[in-house]
Amino acid sequence: MTKVWMLTVQWMSSSALFQHITALFECTMAAIITLLVSEPVGVLYIRSCRVLMLSDWYTMLYNPSPDYVTTVHCTHEAVYPLYTIVFIYYAFCLVLMMLLRPLLVKKIACGLGKSDRFKSIYAALYFFPILTVLQAVGGGLLYYAFPYIILVLSLVTLAVYMSASEIENCYDLLVRKKRLIVLFSHWLLHAYGIISISRVDKLEQDLPLLALVPTPALFYLFTAKFTEPSRILSEGANGH
Template sequence: MPVAGYKLHLIFRLIILYSFAIPASSYVMELGPVNKLVRCPGLYCGRELFSNGSWSNCGACPRGYRTNASSACIKCNDSPKFYDWLYLGFMALLAFVLHWFFIDTTSKRRSFCKEVLVLHFSALFEVITAAVLTLLMTDPMGSLAVQSCQTEKLSDWYTLLHNPKPNYDKTLHCTQEAVYPLYTMVFIFYALCVVLMLVVRPWLAHFLPKHGRMSIYAALYFFPTLAVIHAVFGGLIYYSFPYIVIILSVISNAAHFAYKLDQSMRFLIVSTVTDIRNVVIILGHWLLHAYGIIAITELKDPVFHSALIALVPLPAVFYILTARFTDPNKLHAD
């Protein structure tokens, strides 16, 4: 290569390296305190405004704050949307339904009795009290109203996975509750449910048979499980819970009928109408199914979407009408 060509090639490479090096070094310096707001790297890194008008280092915003498009930490003053309230209601219903399921399972009774009803009402009291206390403990304290940050996308639930690494050097930790307070409210609710259960239920267990204590042990297992599931899959559940409710209500409805030995249409109808326990179970399935429809539609078109609730009994009716076609005794191997 000629000397002149080699010098031009070297100068060209130095210009490229210099043009990339200057922004990189200045970008690192701008991560620290600044007098004028400068955007931070990453989706959730922000700066706090000091009293003297300067801005802090890039980092996680305080609890109850969220970064905006300019990387300034702003206080969450929004109110939860209708869908957010439905999500919180789903998490409360999940704990309530599991309570009733394990009370009914451990009692090993085919009909309601006084002892089982006492446990059911105790679980209802515990869940309602825990939900009210959770709302009172959430900002603003002492009020049933809630100040929140609006959920915009799935990554808002998993800020831990979006900590940037400027210049491929050190990781900038900006993990925060971008969906404040939907994430922590559920943990507080679960903790209060456990505390209230341990306060109320053992006192009742002195007056109840052994199965009253077994429901306590079951709850001590499923509440930690629910907490772990929420910690890992909270965002996925937030966006999919309406479909989860509908699918599980249909499957549970079919399982309830399938446990009956007599699968004739007449017996299924008569047992459903005459047995109080079956009536309560079927109504519970219908209410959950209606809840799922409301969560999916959000009643944006009140007239049409309210009419969809009339379809709630359809899975039960479909099972009763088609049960005789799926009777294993009528299947013959050729």
């Protein structure tokens, strides 16, 4: 009975991993197709207008009124195609998901309950409209704040994960491969954020900051014995 349970857990874990791999494949293919259909067509790069200021993303808010008589409504995309290309990417993500994900669900259906089979699809059908609205309203803000958002999220999610997993020393971190994968993933995101905010003309000054990527994890491990996250979690679970 124990062996059957372990095999079931292993199959469930592999099914979840398979779903993540499929989602990564869908997003990668959507990104490649989006680049291929954008100007210039057929190549994996885009020719975009230079972004000078935040108002370039919201040309509809700056409609000139010659002689204060007639308002000329500006509908041109000053940052073409940086604004619309995101919507095209989301559209291809949705199409590929609807084409590939049902086949995945059918393949791993025996490893998932009926209520779990379509959760990833339902979640995407909720998140894609939300992401589309965020891009439509805050595309310019996201363009400028994205590296800083990545940095903050990588720090917060790493701290939450390590506290939830009750990681208080290096041994707790190294005892499972999954924890190392999560750690390296957060380091990769943190490095990406640092590279994104680096100044092109002063890379020799900014890129050495990559040496600070492991600092948040090391700081957490060195200070965990003072905060005792496991005790905080147990007290929270007991309602204290």
